[in-house]
Structures are given as structure tokens and as C-alpha cells.
Amino acid sequence: xxxxxxxxxxxxxxxxxxxxxxxxxxxxxxxxxxxxxxxxxxxxxxxxxxxxxxxxxxxxxxxxxxxxxxxxxxxxxxxxxxxxxxxxxxxxxxxxxxxxxxxxxxxxxxxxxxxxxxxxxxxxxxxxxxxxxxxxxxxxxxxxxxxxxxxxxxxxxxxxxxxxxxxxxxxxxxxxxxxxxxxxxxxxxxxxxxxxxxxxxxxxxxxxxxxxxxxxxxxxxxxxxxxxxxxxxxxxxxxxxxxxxxxxxxxxxxxxxxxxxxxxxxxxxxxxxxxxxxxxxxxxxxxxxxxxxxxxxxxxxx
Numbered sequence: 001x002x003x004x005x006x007x008x009x010x011x012x013x014x015x016x017x018x019x020x021x022x023x024x025x026x027x028x029x030x031x032x033x034x035x036x037x038x039x040x041x042x043x044x045x046x047x048x049x050x051x052x053x054x055x056x057x058x059x060x061x062x063x064x065x066x067x068x069x070x071x072x073x074x075x076x077x078x079x080x081x082x083x084x085x086x087x088x089x090x091x092x093x094x095x096x097x098x099x100x101x102x103x104x105x106x107x108x109x110x111x112x113x114x115x116x117x118x119x120x121x122x123x124x125x126x127x128x129x130x131x132x133x134x135x136x137x138x139x140x141x142x143x144x145x146x147x148x149x150x151x152x153x154x155x156x157x158x159x160x161x162x163x164x165x166x167x168x169x170x171x172x173x174x175x176x177x178x179x180x181x182x183x184x185x186x187x188x189x190x191x192x193x194x195x196x197x198x199x200x201x202x203x204x205x206x207x208x209x210x211x212x213x214x215x216x217x218x219x220x221x222x223x224x225x226x227x228x229x230x231x232x233x234x235x236x237x238x239x240x241x242x243x244x245x246x247x248x249x250x251x252x253x254x255x256x257x258x259x260x261x262x263x264x265x266x267x268x269x270x271x272x273x274x275x276x277x278x279x280x281x282x283x284x285x286x287x288x289x290x291x292x293x294x295x296x297x298x299x300x301x302x
Contacts, residue, residue, distance in 0.1 A: 007034045007061050027077075031070050034061040051081060059089075062114030063107065064162075066155040075115055086116060090125055097129045105129050110162060117155040142188050153182060160192055169196040187218030191226075198230055206230040221247040225257050232264055240264055255281045259290050271298050 009032035035057040058074040065071070078085055089112050096105035106129060112122040142161060156179060163172035173196055179189040194209030210227035213219075224247040231240035241264055247257045262277030275298045281291035 007036065007057070007064070009034055028073065031073055034058055034074070036060050055082060055085075059111040059115060063110040064114075066114040066117060066159060067152075071114075078115060086112065086119070086122075089115075090122070093125060093129060097132050102129065102132070110158065113155065113158045117152070117158075123154065123158075142191060153179070157189070157192075160189075164192055164196045164199070167199070169199045172196045185216055187213045187216035187223075190216060191218055191223055194223075194226055194230075198226055201233070203230045203233040207234065207236075219246075221250040221254060221257065225254075225260060228260060228264070232260075232267060237264060237268055253284050255285050255288055255291070258284075259288070259294075262291070262294060266294070266298075271301070274298060 011029075011032050033054060035053060055078055058078055061068060062071060062074060068074070082088070089108050093105045093108040093112070096102075096108065106126065109122060109126040109129060112119070113126065116122055156175060160172050160175040160179060163169070163175065172192070176189060176193045176196065179186075180193065183189055190209050190213040194206045194213060197203075197206035197209055207227060207230040210223055210230060213223045214227070224243040228240040228243040228247070231237070231243065241261075244257055244261050244264065248254065248261070251257065258277050258281050262274045262281070265271075265274035265277060275295060278291040278295040278298070281288050282295070285291075
């Protein structure tokens with residue numbers, strides 16, 4: 001077995017397909033089968049492997065690495081074994097989103113994107129789930145009105161987005177630079193670049209990326225909020241205030257923006273105004289931990 005993060009690859013014995021007539025026409029002994037590297041799966045052997053385990057491993061791999069050298073084979077395998085898999089997974093993702101299990105719902109949509117990157121519907125599904133999650137998940141608009149039609153580009157874009165979302169920012173930078181080379185006028189890829197740079201605390205580079213995002217038409221509340229964070233860290237407090245106020249005009253109840261106005265007020269030593277912003281956040285969301293933390297600090301120091 002060889003490892004790829006939390007995936008292990010199993011090389012099947014030559015006579016393996018004889019025990020699985022349903023799979024025999026799809027299995028190739030020269031292509032290793034990906035399995036999730038759980039404690040249970042590490043104990044599996046050729047006699048205990050099942051169709052579900054194969055499918056789970058392939059979907060898990062495609063969600064994480066849609067450009068794997070054997071990705072097309074795994075896709076053919078999954079569709080041959082489970083022809084209705086797209087509808088099954090889409091229904092499961094919607095159900096989990098309705099239950100509030102957004103992380104699992106998005107994992108399922110990532111598997112769908114890896115499995116069928118040319119399918120416009122799976123991107124629309126992810127956008128709809130991100131909309132439902134908008135108070136918990138950042139930057140829903142990155143998947144809205146996504147007009148790029150090239151399937152390989154979409155797959156690469158989704159992979160870069162997932163890297164940034166899951167704190168693999170350095171890894172994401174290389175993918176994003178390739179995306180920018182292909183689509184230098186697409187604001188979404190510049191936003192991804194700025195987002196990764198901001199998380200890496202490369203404030204000046206992040207500022208430049210978000211300014212480019214806005215220049216190309218991506219001047220939504222998220223871009224201005226992210227730009228303001230970078231500006232605050234480089235001393236551009238007046239500019240940061242202007243960007244946050246524009247973002248707040250778009251969505252007056254966005255707690256991230258209001259919290260950042262509070263943080264900006266703190267940086268300007270305006271503690272009364274800062275406390276006011278954090279109280280507004282708590283009126284909208286009484287359990288907001290950031291607002292509670294800062295308001296507590298202000299009260300202790302007063």
C-alpha cells in the first residue's frame with residue numbers, strides 16, 4: 001500500500017475479480033484501488049472488501065484530487081456500478097443541508113464535483129448549499145454565476161477553493177497562480193488569492209489581490225470585508241473603515257462586518273464605539289464568540 005494523505009491504495013490480486021462477478025468487467029488489476037485510511041479499512045483483506053468500500057474510497061479520492069492520474073477510470077467504475085449515483089448524492093447533500101449538517105453536505109458536493117466536473121448542476125447545488133450556510137460558511141458568492149465552461153478549469157478551481165477553506169493555503173497558492181494564468185480577468189480567482197494571502201498574514205499582497213478583485217467586478221461585501229482586514233493590519237484604518245461601511249451597506253446584519261468595525265474602533269482606541277458594535281453583533285447573534293470575547297475585554301479594562 002502507498003499513502004496519499006488519508007487515502008491508501010490497494011493493489012488487487014490477479015484472481016480477485018472472480019469472487020466479484022458484478023465488478024469483474026470494471027476492475028483492472030493494473031490500477032490500485034483507493035480506500036479511506038480508517039482503522040477498520042487498514043485491517044481489510046481481499047476477502048472482506050465490498051462494493052460500498054470501493055465506491056466510498058473512489059469518491060473520497062475524487063473529492064480531494066479530481067486530477068489524479070486514474071481519476072477517469074475511477075469515475076467510469078463508479079458510474080458503471082452505481083448509474084444513479086449523481087441523483088443519490090445530490091439528494092443526500094440536500095438532506096444534510098436541510099438538517100444543518102453543512103460540512104457533510106459540502107463534502108458530498110465536493111465528491112459530486114470530482115465525480116462529474118462537467119455537470120453544471122453540481123456547481124449550482126454547491127452554491128445553493130453555501131447560500132443556506134451563509135452565516136457559517138465564508139464567501140458563498142464564489143460559486144454563484146460561475147460562467148467558466150471548461151470542466152478541467154472548474155475542477156481546478158474547486159480544488160483551490162477547498163484548499164483555502166481547509167487551511168491548506170500554501171498549497172492553494174500554486175493552484176491559484178495557474179488559474180490566474182488561464183483566466184486573468186476572472187475576479188473569483190483573485191479573491192481566492194487574496195483570501196489565501198490574508199490567512200497567511202501576507203497583508204500587503206492580500207491588499208493588492210483584493211483590490212484587483214474589486215477592479216474586475218467582484219466588489220461584493222466579502223471582498224471589501226477581506227480587503228479591510230488587510231488594510232487594518234498595514235495601518236490603513238481610514239481606508240478600512242470606508243470598505244467596511246460599503247460592505248455593511250450591502251448587508252446591514254452581517255456579523256463579520258460589524259465585528260470588524262468593532263475591531264477597527266479598538267485599533268483607533270475608540271472603546272465606546274467598539275463596544276457598541278459588539279453589542280449590535282450580540283443582538284443579531286447572542287452566541288457570537290468573537291463579539292463576546294472583545295466586549296468582555298473592553299468591560300474589564302474600563
